Amino acid sequence: MPEEKFEHIFKCYYSDIYNFVYHYIMDRDDAEDLVQDVFIGFFEKYKSIPEEINTKQYLLAMSKNRCISFLRHKNVIDRNNLKYFESLIFSTTSEYDTTYDDLFSKLNLAMDNLSDLQKRIVEMKLAGKSYEEISDELNVTHSQVHKNIKKAYSKIRSFIDKNPDESKYLLLLYLFFHLF
Structure with a gap:
């Protein structure tokens, strides 16, 4: 993808994608990281994306999937950390x-x-x-x-x-x- 085209897509859709992600996970830093991941993923997959695909809808779908994965990952970490904490209490x-x-x-x-x-x-x-x-x-x-x-x-x-x-x-x- 030419750099100018990617820059145009980024400028056009960044705020919409960021707002979507932020309202999904309610954390500014994590939202910025996820949006960056979305645009990197989009850039890497651009050649394989059919031209008739609505770019904004595609970015929103990628964003939703990243948010869901992010929240699932946090849930697993939280469950494991609680178990670890309990074992520390009882072992010490x-x-x-x-x-x-x-x-x-x-x-x-x-x-x-x-x-x-x-x-x-x-x-x-x-x-x-x-x-x-x-x-x-x-x-x-x-x-x-x-x-x-x-x-x-x-x-x-x-x-x-x-x-x-x-x-x-x-x-x-x-x-x-x-x-x-």
Whole structure:
């Protein structure tokens, strides 16, 4: 494909494709990455695309498929991270001479810094609920759940930095949030 033609297609459709992807996954950085992937994929496949295909519709279909794959991948990672976190808690409890209840009492201290929504999301996630279940129950998007997990991680990390004596108990919690 000539560079000028690709540049024209990119300029014409970028904002529409970006808006579509952003509203699908509700994260600006991830949306930018996915849109870039869509246009790279389009550029690579251009020669094999029939000329009668509507370019915008083709880009939107590619975008939807990328979004679905992205969200599925995040779901798998989240499920595995929760299992990993639980195994860390149970495997290291005796080393820190604490109980599961002690860990969650320390978590409650750290969670005092979180918004009500962030607290609910963290509690639901620790209870084993998926992003989809949390978003349905709280009537928020999947991406909002993910963003609030990130914000909660940041606040809890700040709590750990300010309270180093609590860090041995919150190390596992830190690992949990760091993995998301």
